[in-house]
Amino acid sequence: MIRTRWFTFFLFLFFVFSAQAQEVHEYIDLQIHPCMHVPYSFFGEGLETFDESTPPDLSWKHQFTNVNYANYLRKNKGARILCVGALTQENIASAKRGRKVIMKQIKFVNDFVAANSEDFAVARTPQEARDLVHTTDKTIIIHSIEGGKRLVNSQEDANFWAEQGVAFITLVHLVDSKYGAAANQPVFALKILNFGSLFKKEKNRRLTEKGKNAILYLANAGIMTDITHMSDNTRKDALTLMEEKHIPPLVTHDMFKPIQNQPRGMDEEDVLKVYANDGFISLPISGESCQPYKSRADYQAKLDALENHCEGSIDSYKFTYEEVKKFLEKELPADQVANLSIGFQTDFNGWLNHHRPRYGEEGCYPINPDSIYEAIELQGLAHPGLLESHWRLLEKEGVDLEPIKRSSEKFLQMWEYVLEKKGSF
Ligand SMILES: [Zn+2]
Numbered sequence: 274m275i276r277t278r279w280f281t282f283f284l285f286l287f288f289v290f291s292a293q294a295q296e297v298h299e300y301i302d303l304q305i306h307p308c309m310h311v312p313y314s315f316f317g318e319g320l321e322t323f324d325e326s327t328p329p330d331l332s333w334k335h336q337f338t339n340v341n342y343a344n345y346l347r348k349n350k351g352a353r354i355l356c357v358g359a360l361t362q363e364n365i366a367s368a369k370r371g372r373k374v375i376m377k378q379i380k381f382v383n384d385f386v387a388a389n390s391e392d393f394a395v396a397r398t399p400q401e402a403r404d405l406v407h408t409t410d411k412t413i414i415i416h417s418i419e420g421g422k423r424l425v426n427s428q429e430d431a432n433f434w435a436e437q438g439v440a441f442i443t444l445v446h447l448v449d450s451k452y453g454a455a456a457n458q459p460v461f462a463l464k465i466l467n468f469g470s471l472f473k474k475e476k477n478r479r480l481t482e483k484g485k486n487a488i489l490y491l492a493n494a495g496i497m498t499d500i501t502h503m504s505d506n507t508r509k510d511a512l513t514l515m516e517e518k519h520i521p522p523l524v525t526h527d528m529f530k531p532i533q534n535q536p537r538g539m540d541e542e543d544v545l546k547v548y549a550n551d552g553f554i555s556l557p558i559s560g561e562s563c564q565p566y567k568s569r570a571d572y573q574a575k576l577d578a579l580e581n582h583c584e585g586s587i588d589s590y591k592f593t594y595e596e597v598k599k600f601l602e603k604e605l606p607a608d609q610v611a612n613l614s615i616g617f618q619t620d621f622n623g624w625l626n627h628h629r630p631r632y633g634e635e636g637c638y639p640i641n642p643d644s645i646y647e648a649i650e651l652q653g654l655a656h657p658g659l660l661e662s663h664w665r666l667l668e669k670e671g672v673d674l675e676p677i678k679r680s681s682e683k684f685l686q687m688w689e690y691v692l693e694k695k696g697s698f
């Protein structure tokens with residue numbers, strides 16, 4: 274009897290320790306686009322290796338320039354796991370063509386990894402990601418897709434993407450589709466791109482039946498739906514459906530409406546709904562994306578009270594992250610606060626600039642020759658190789674980065690959950 278009890282106890286300990294040993298605690302970039310040149314051929318090719326003696330001259334203003342050099346992604350201490358987002362062309366004309374463009378990108382990544390297998394690996398399941406974290410020092414790539422247009426028309430389609438190892442699909446991108454409406458950011462070019470939507474009433478821009486079905490097909494295939502880029506009402510519809518069906522919502526790179534008061538900002542209610550349904554949100558890392566926009570009075574007052582705040586630099590990300598974190602710590606139940614996860618997304622090669630420097634001509638303050646700076650403060654976030662400096666600076670300034678590191682474990686648990694429950698949603 275005693276022996277059995279001891280045996281059970283040891284078995285229990287074994288599971289506790291093996292579960293702990295398996296836990297992942299890494300920087301995970303929830304979306305990066307090294308294959309942008311496939312859908313948009315004028316874009317510089319990603320994953321190229323440069324000669325270390327002649328590094329490319331890159332600036333934080335790199336909107337149309339490739340910065341995803343393999344050199345910067347290899348052994349990157351600021352991003353161990355990369356969710357590589359294959360991109361749909363916004364004007365994609367057929368389902369067949371849509372699948373082809375995505376497959377070309379997935380193949381491009383897989384071929385790159387096969388040719389560089391000493392430093393890179395693709396994880397097609399959460400378990401593969403865990404094993405790679407614990408048994409190698411490789412950079413781990415997870416496939417994802419940004420823009421579901423024409424890609425998820427049936428259960429077979431969703432199953433096909435699951436077979437490729439796709440962990441999540443951002444269902445809506447820059448243009449309204451048959452699934453639902455896109456958030457029109459206050460950027461002229463993006464409004465023109467989604468021109469037709471400007472004549473619709475906002476209240477009629479919803480998640481469609483096809484959109485609802487797509488979310489269910491994906492969940493039933495074991496794929497998460499990323500609700501980023503949805504219009505306010507489409508997002509609310511998606512959250513209602515996901516609550517009803519117990520599908521955890523993923524938000525890889527929307528903002529926080531009280532600070533970024535525009536359609537890409539999520540309101541407080543929606544953010545809380547994401548966590549109430551066992552999902553998590555992740556913020557865009559770019560200081561340019563995180564710039565406050567028509568902030569609510571209380572947040573504007575906080576911004577005005579800051580002694581040093583260089584808008585568009587790492588400061589805009591730091592402010593947004595810390596305020597979102599404070600909001601969640603105040604509103605979520607204690608067990609969720611203890612395990613709080615907030616992700617980040619770089620969107621490198623996603624047609625955007627990143628942080629400008631804090632110091633120097635393009636920054637806000639003059640460089641003091643007697644001070645020692647982090648590279649990120651002088652160069653801004655010019656390329657992925659500077660992510661380590663980005664996190665180090667925040668750490669030095671006392672920012673709690675635990676929720677960011679926890680997001681890798683949270684992400685894998687959510688993926689495991691939909692895989693475990695596939696077919697039952
Ligand atoms: Zn995006």
Ligand SMILES: [Zn+2]
Pocket residue numbers: 304306358419620623
């Ligand atoms: Zn993107």
